[in-house]
Amino acid sequence: MSKIKVAVAGLGRIGKIHLKNLCRNFPEIEVVAVMDVLDESKKIADEFNVPVFVKSFDELLAIEGVDAVVICSPTDTHADYVVKAANAGKQIFCEKPLDLSLDRVKEVLEIVEKSAVKLMLGFNRRFDPEFKKIKQLVEDDAIGDVQIVKITSRDPGPPPVSYIKVSGGLFLDMTIHDFDMARYISGKSVKEVFAKGAVMVDPGIGEAGDIDTAIITLTFEDDSMAVIDNSRKAVYGYDQRLEVFGSKGMAQAENNFPNHHKLYTETGISGDLPLHFFLERYDASYNREMSEFIEALVSGSEMPVGGNDGLLSIAIGLAAKKSVAEGRPVKLTEILN
Amino acid sequence: MSKIKVAVAGLGRIGKIHLKNLCRNFPEIEVVAVMDVLDESKKIADEFNVPVFVKSFDELLAIEGVDAVVICSPTDTHADYVVKAANAGKQIFCEKPLDLSLDRVKEVLEIVEKSAVKLMLGFNRRFDPEFKKIKQLVEDDAIGDVQIVKITSRDPGPPPVSYIKVSGGLFLDMTIHDFDMARYISGKSVKEVFAKGAVMVDPGIGEAGDIDTAIITLTFEDDSMAVIDNSRKAVYGYDQRLEVFGSKGMAQAENNFPNHHKLYTETGISGDLPLHFFLERYDASYNREMSEFIEALVSGSEMPVGGNDGLLSIAIGLAAKKSVAEGRPVKLTEILN
Amino acid sequence: MSKIKVAVAGLGRIGKIHLKNLCRNFPEIEVVAVMDVLDESKKIADEFNVPVFVKSFDELLAIEGVDAVVICSPTDTHADYVVKAANAGKQIFCEKPLDLSLDRVKEVLEIVEKSAVKLMLGFNRRFDPEFKKIKQLVEDDAIGDVQIVKITSRDPGPPPVSYIKVSGGLFLDMTIHDFDMARYISGKSVKEVFAKGAVMVDPGIGEAGDIDTAIITLTFEDDSMAVIDNSRKAVYGYDQRLEVFGSKGMAQAENNFPNHHKLYTETGISGDLPLHFFLERYDASYNREMSEFIEALVSGSEMPVGGNDGLLSIAIGLAAKKSVAEGRPVKLTEILN
Amino acid sequence: MSKIKVAVAGLGRIGKIHLKNLCRNFPEIEVVAVMDVLDESKKIADEFNVPVFVKSFDELLAIEGVDAVVICSPTDTHADYVVKAANAGKQIFCEKPLDLSLDRVKEVLEIVEKSAVKLMLGFNRRFDPEFKKIKQLVEDDAIGDVQIVKITSRDPGPPPVSYIKVSGGLFLDMTIHDFDMARYISGKSVKEVFAKGAVMVDPGIGEAGDIDTAIITLTFEDDSMAVIDNSRKAVYGYDQRLEVFGSKGMAQAENNFPNHHKLYTETGISGDLPLHFFLERYDASYNREMSEFIEALVSGSEMPVGGNDGLLSIAIGLAAKKSVAEGRPVKLTEILN
Missing domain, CATH: 3.30.360.10 (Dihydrodipicolinate Reductase; domain 2)
Structure with missing residues (x-):
């Protein structure tokens, strides 16, 4: 069985946690690329042996074979990135909130709804033991x-x-x-x-x-x-x-x-x-959250936290x-x- | 030093607690009389060796030498009893609330204010360790x-x-x-x-x-x-x-x-x-509350819970x-x- | 029903506790006399309204109508007092230990055994909630x-x-x-x-x-x-x-x-x-201990802590x-x- | 800086824990080989991408470039393996006990003492938070x-x-x-x-x-x-x-x-x-224990648990x-x- 290919966007505090968990604890997936706007974040990619480092989300989506994206970039990019990922047919995990404007959130959720992909939002506390x-x-x-x-x-x-x-x-x-x-x-x-x-x-x-x-x-x-x-x-x-x-x-x-x-x-x-x-x-x-995201990807079942929860x-x-x-x-x- | 003479009005659940504490734990006072509307409450008076049992508050106030009254009768009697006790020059401990009508409470507090007596209200939880x-x-x-x-x-x-x-x-x-x-x-x-x-x-x-x-x-x-x-x-x-x-x-x-x-x-x-x-x-x-009431009686200091707290x-x-x-x-x- | 008449011997720390409990919390008994070797202990008798104060155990036993003695005097008096009380036909509560000599303890227990009285020893911790x-x-x-x-x-x-x-x-x-x-x-x-x-x-x-x-x-x-x-x-x-x-x-x-x-x-x-x-x-x-002692006196049942427990x-x-x-x-x- | 090359001997319950920790949590080391007497343990090697799997300790020691061995095999092999590893100049982590015979333990510790290597024993509870x-x-x-x-x-x-x-x-x-x-x-x-x-x-x-x-x-x-x-x-x-x-x-x-x-x-x-x-x-x-072992390897400092602790x-x-x-x-x- 081939591994699910995941790309991570944004390597701030939360991005690094998700990257670490994805690289270390889930043999069923493979992190194929990471994206961050800062040059120095390449070091983080290297540390985790991620083969590709890019600086824009468009480049990330253009990489061959990516199945899912994990979006941990600043809040004001969430809506755009989710729309782009949905249009590109990538499964999506996105940190909360989707956007500060309710209208924009509704708009994004409609686009995701009509697309072939699923969206999970990062309300991590639901996964706290x-x-x-x-x-x-x-x-x-x-x-x-x-x-x-x-x-x-x-x-x-x-x-x-x-x-x-x-x-x-x-x-x-x-x-x-x-x-x-x-x-x-x-x-x-x-x-x-x-x-x-x-x-x-x-x-x-x-x-x-x-x-x-x-x-x-x-x-x-x-x-x-x-x-x-x-x-x-x-x-x-x-x-x-x-x-x-x-x-x-x-x-x-x-x-x-x-x-x-x-x-x-x-x-x-x-x-x-x-x-x-x-x-x-x-x-x-954070680890359990990612675990349930991957499980939903693998099994094709419902995401444990949906877009409407964010809304x-x-x-x-x-x-x-x-x-x-x-x-x-x-x-x-x-x-x- | 002669003991402070206390009378207790009302021998329901709270009344019995106060009576027991007053009789057992405070050698500096003496319970000289109790009042209750029910005949069978006389047994309680006997059990604690209280010499006088009466069935009306007026009779209680008429007893010679009473320094203070502890009012534990039903809520709708509180205001009347406090007014009567204040007019009779008895120091007063009264269970809360003074009355359900704010106007009546204000009226009663004014009367107490003008009288020579002090009033303590039974917010017992303040005395919980x-x-x-x-x-x-x-x-x-x-x-x-x-x-x-x-x-x-x-x-x-x-x-x-x-x-x-x-x-x-x-x-x-x-x-x-x-x-x-x-x-x-x-x-x-x-x-x-x-x-x-x-x-x-x-x-x-x-x-x-x-x-x-x-x-x-x-x-x-x-x-x-x-x-x-x-x-x-x-x-x-x-x-x-x-x-x-x-x-x-x-x-x-x-x-x-x-x-x-x-x-x-x-x-x-x-x-x-x-x-x-x-x-x-x-x-x-309840015991500490009574203890602080008696202490205030003895020392003449401020009551630890005043009428305004009730208001x-x-x-x-x-x-x-x-x-x-x-x-x-x-x-x-x-x-x- | 007439009250059980109790005498207390020894008014040190433990003696005072037992006296206080006996006077305040057990309406079914009456403390008729206390004994202590120190003159100033008379004050304690007065404080608790105990009518008789004596300075020797023999005087205590000589008092008319005493049903039971509570022995709280120093350890080296326990054995003698218990023997005297047993011989005088008084029910006995005695603080532990009965004696530091095992032979003396055995001797005392045999005397109690042959007497008409019961002995309870003060292992109070058994009564801790x-x-x-x-x-x-x-x-x-x-x-x-x-x-x-x-x-x-x-x-x-x-x-x-x-x-x-x-x-x-x-x-x-x-x-x-x-x-x-x-x-x-x-x-x-x-x-x-x-x-x-x-x-x-x-x-x-x-x-x-x-x-x-x-x-x-x-x-x-x-x-x-x-x-x-x-x-x-x-x-x-x-x-x-x-x-x-x-x-x-x-x-x-x-x-x-x-x-x-x-x-x-x-x-x-x-x-x-x-x-x-x-x-x-x-x-x-201490209070529960005395309560169970009194209960055993009243009901005539077995003492909750016996002489053999002390031995x-x-x-x-x-x-x-x-x-x-x-x-x-x-x-x-x-x-x- | 090149990574420290570690080999793990024994893939029972404890062996698997150490292998997992070594593979996932310590970027400064590299697990280059594992050994177990059971054929089916090869699957474990594969799961953690360990390139070499062997079935005897001698083979393990023969692998080029191994710096340290982590011995998790049954107790009755510990002494032999430690001696062999010491003679081969490999740094050693060994699960407790070294041996059930005190004489044998003394003998082994003398050999280690004279060798160029250090030995750490697996008293993991010392590292419990x-x-x-x-x-x-x-x-x-x-x-x-x-x-x-x-x-x-x-x-x-x-x-x-x-x-x-x-x-x-x-x-x-x-x-x-x-x-x-x-x-x-x-x-x-x-x-x-x-x-x-x-x-x-x-x-x-x-x-x-x-x-x-x-x-x-x-x-x-x-x-x-x-x-x-x-x-x-x-x-x-x-x-x-x-x-x-x-x-x-x-x-x-x-x-x-x-x-x-x-x-x-x-x-x-x-x-x-x-x-x-x-x-x-x-x-x-277990993770902290391995972390301190690796730290001692890297820094050349004293092992946190020595052979004498085992003795x-x-x-x-x-x-x-x-x-x-x-x-x-x-x-x-x-x-x-």
């Missing part, structure tokens, strides 16, 4: 009817204000993962969003028109609810927890730690902080922005229609 | 500026629908404790309330015009926030947790358990459920009701003015 | 056949060397509780003892002929085992844990804490130390001493016969 | 002088009796890891061993002359102690814990789990069992066997001289 376990408990009906979903999602520190200005802001850049998690874990559709935001971490973020602290209440179609709390800066590190409460019980997922030692001294009991940020915390999830998370993010701006709950239909 | 520890960490600045307060407050099962009809509903009967906790733990004033509610536990509660599941976002004067989640029915028992997130760190208070054993078997690791309900969970808090919690509760009814955030000024 | 839960799991066969019992027992600091000289040393003064726990939790007889000891905490303890650090392996009749580790000084406080491993699983009992908060800061996660010493840690156990724990302690002295395992029959 | 953290705390003097080391080491199930017969028994096959851990974590020499053993799991193990349950007390040169408890069968899975108690505090290492979820239901709180056995539990340790663990194991057989503590000098 802690959260996957909770999802499984929900599916096994161990929790019963889901009534309340609680997501704690706090970063160890804010990105540069310059990045915040182009990222779409807290809700589209950071909370978007939590919006997807709320939908995924409950298996329910969101109908209304109420968000309160504040600038507590860095006034510069406020001057850039964004917030750095937020509480968001999502109402699902059946009136059950999710609540998310966000901060751009938890001094103790990356805080990623999940709790699902239902008619039969409650399940909690904890942070991940480098070790679980306890030290007892005269002054108290202490232990290590959680894994510091997403590269460490979600290391296993809805963006819509919820836009509703949250509108809710903060207008000081009122916003129906998702206001955004989607 | 778990929450007191978190409060101390906030005061010690171990958490820094408080940015997010998270309160989980779920009952093991709903009260009878008949009770719900007269109790003022979820927000005034149950969440009122959480509103007080949010104010107490943060030391901040609430300026806005947004609440979403649903009927997930019992349709009868919905038919009675109330909700049984809720998420409430409180905005403090400085834009920091608190979020509360409530359910009338957690099948695993009483769930009372608190988390405070700030600029220097985060502190969590856990549920209380009958023991902390872990059992490892072929099928998993298991442990006991939390203490089932408030009588067990807040056993220590504000009721106002927040009314704002939450209005928020659910009108589907929008409600400013506290809308309620208070 | 954490350990009781483990015992219940063993009895419910949740752990299966017990194969290994592990006891961690460390004090926050050593007693004065002067006390160590008269206490019988580590094994008879401190480990004796653990020997009883090993027997109680397993429900098995000990046949062999091997102990290693060291002086790690205070050279003065070594000079007094004792050790301050020890590991003891007990072999039960069926070859299953218990292991105990002791230290006179755990800088982090009182460390009292238990683990039982068997054919169906394993159960663990944890230390007790003043609260279970967790504080996350830039430098790590921290929490409070265990309750500092036995008065706090075993507070509940065997002392014998194991003597075997442990011999094992350290001779550097070899010691059969219990070498001690008992 | 949980235990490494505790070691670091000991080295940082966070625990002070080590007084008691406690090791819990229980397997999920016994190996076949046929294996037990040739493995050297519990102490040389299983506890040997714990003996090494006691030495490693304390940094101290063992002077005396006392072991009690029992057959609690499978009478067949007893019939084969071995035990399946044991408690071992090690005395270090300075009289501080370690205690190890072993069982061949913990129904709840692989139990690998460590506790170090010292003059400044105490540190604990926990088991590893597939996730840390908690599920609260009507019947209790539950969570997942520890990772089932050594392949999962020590996955990270001493075997000697302690033999002392433990003798202790059980003779029912007395055994000095290590009795074994070593």
Whole structure:
């Protein structure tokens, strides 16, 4: 059986993770080419023995025999690259978000829909072992009817204000993962969003028109609810927890730690902080995510995260922005229609 | 030194707890009389060797030498009894809430204010060792500026629908404790309330015009926030947790358990459920509460929970009701003015 | 029904605890007299409204109508007082150990045996909620056949060397509780003892002929085992844990804490130390112990801890001493016969 | 810089783990050949693109340019292979134990000593992140002088009796890891061993002359102690814990789990069992172990685990066997001289 030929576009932090996983852990595929706009990224290609390095996405698509592309380039290239890849008949994995404009996302998804290819979006947290376990408990009906979903999602520190200005802001850049998690874990559709935001971490973020602290209440179609709390800066590190409460019980997922030692001294009991940020915390999830992408490629089955998941998370993010701006709950239909 | 003479009004569940603590744990006071409308409550008086048992509050106040009254009778008697006790010059401990009507509460507090007596309200959770520890960490600045307060407050099962009809509903009967906790733990004033509610536990509660599941976002004067989640029915028992997130760190208070054993078997690791309900969970808090009341009596110092704390919690509760009814955030000024 | 009349001998730390529990928590009994050799202990009698205070045990026994005595005086008085009380026909609760001499213990137990009274010994840890839960799991066969019992027992600091000289040393003064726990939790007889000891905490303890650090392996009749580790000084406080491993699983009992908060800061996660010493840690156990003593008095049923339990724990302690002295395992029959 | 050329001998469970790690995670080395006595192991070579597959160790050594060998073949081949590799001038990583005969081990170590090569032994648990953290705390003097080391080491199930017969028994096959851990974590020499053993799991193990349950007390040169408890069968899975108690505090290492979820239901709180056995539990340790071996190869520095570590663990194991057989503590000098 011949190997599936994969090309990777974009060799930033996430691109390098996917490249490493693809090269090391999946004998059923072969990375035949990588693309990055920076010359120095050729070194990365060499390190992983990838035979072809190019600097544009068009060149990448022109390479003979590529079956699938993994798109990890900056957000503003996602939509174009996905359209090009779909037109070229390549299977697609693309990092989230597809685009910050809902209309553009819809347009892209229509093109993909009409094409012969499938698209998977990089909501990696769905593949985290802690959260996957909770999802499984929900599916096994161990929790019963889901009534309340609680997501704690706090970063160890804010990105540069310059990045915040182009990222779409807290809700589209950071909370978007939590919006997807709320939908995924409950298996329910969101109908209304109420968000309160504040600038507590860095006034510069406020001057850039964004917030750095937020509480968001999502109402699902059946009136059950999710609540998310966000901060751009938890001094103790990356805080990623999940709790699902239902008619039969409650399940909690904890942070991940480098070790679980306890030290007892005269002054108290202490232990290590959680894994510091997403590269460490979600290391296993990135690998599983790629594994499920490859499995879907091989088997021809449905992608585990589809384009519509991306669309809805963006819509919820836009509703949250509108809710903060207008000081009122916003129906998702206001955004989607 | 002569002992302080205390009389207890109302010998329901809470009344009996206060009576027991007063009789057993505080040698500096003496319970000289108890009052209850039911004849059979005389047995309780006898059990604790309380010399006088009466059936009306007026009789209780008429007893010679009573210094202070502890009011644990039904909610609809609180306002009247407090007014009578204040007029009679008795120091007052009264269970929450003072009344379901804000105007009546204001009226009563004015009377107390003008009187020579002090009033303490029974927000017992402030005296729980778990929450007191978190409060101390906030005061010690171990958490820094408080940015997010998270309160989980779920009952093991709903009260009878008949009770719900007269109790003022979820927000005034149950969440009122959480509103007080949010104010107490943060030391901040609430300026806005947004609440979403649903009927997930019992349709009868919905038919009675109330909700049984809720998420409430409180905005403090400085834009920091608190979020509360409530359910009338957690099948695993009483769930009372608190988390405070700030600029220097985060502190969590856990549920209380009958023991902390872990059992490892072929099928998993298991442990006991939390203490089932408030009588067990807040056993220590009731004792400490009474202890601080007596200390304030003895020393003449400020009461640790004042009438205004009751007023504000009721106002927040009314704002939450209005928020659910009108589907929008409600400013506290809308309620208070 | 008339109340059982109890007299308490000895008002040191433990005596005061028992007195307080007896006075406050058991309406079915009445403390009619207390005895202590110190004049100033009369204050304690007054504080608890005990009508009679005497300074000798003979006077105590001479008081009309006393049904039971609770003996909390120094160890070297236990044997004499028990014999006198038995001869006077009083039911007896006595703190451990009965005596440091095995022959004297046997003699006393024979006298009690022939008398009309029952004797309960103060192995209070059997009544600790954490350990009781483990015992219940063993009895419910949740752990299966017990194969290994592990006891961690460390004090926050050593007693004065002067006390160590008269206490019988580590094994008879401190480990004796653990020997009883090993027997109680397993429900098995000990046949062999091997102990290693060291002086790690205070050279003065070594000079007094004792050790301050020890590991003891007990072999039960069926070859299953218990292991105990002791230290006179755990800088982090009182460390009292238990683990039982068997054919169906394993159960663990944890230390007790003043609260279970967790504080996350830039430098790590921290929490409070265990309750500092036995008065706090075993507070509940002292009360339950007295409760079961009273229950046995009232119902006339078997005492929950008998004289033989004291005898065997002392014998194991003597075997442990011999094992350290001779550097070899010691059969219990070498001690008992 | 040219890559270090490594050959792997033996492709059983451990061999495959080392091969996978070597091929995937260390770009600085190249696996040039593998050897296994079974024909079908060639498939494994192919899977990892290893160019050369041979069936004898001599052939393996004959391959041009091999710098180092990783020996994972059965225990009874270790000594011969190490001698051959040393004579051939290849750097050596060898799984434990070197041999079951102390004389043979001494002989082999002398040959290695005189050769130009270095030998690292596979005590992988030293590289486990949980235990490494505790070691670091000991080295940082966070625990002070080590007084008691406690090791819990229980397997999920016994190996076949046929294996037990040739493995050297519990102490040389299983506890040997714990003996090494006691030495490693304390940094101290063992002077005396006392072991009690029992057959609690499978009478067949007893019939084969071995035990399946044991408690071992090690005395270090300075009289501080370690205690190890072993069982061949913990129904709840692989139990690998460590506790170090010292003059400044105490540190604990926990088991590893597939996730840390908690599920609260009507019947209790539950969570997942520890990772089932050594392949999962020590996955990270095998990788780090190989990483430190390669680092030592590259830098020419000391091997992190030397031949003497193997010698001493075997000697302690033999002392433990003798202790059980003779029912007395055994000095290590009795074994070593």
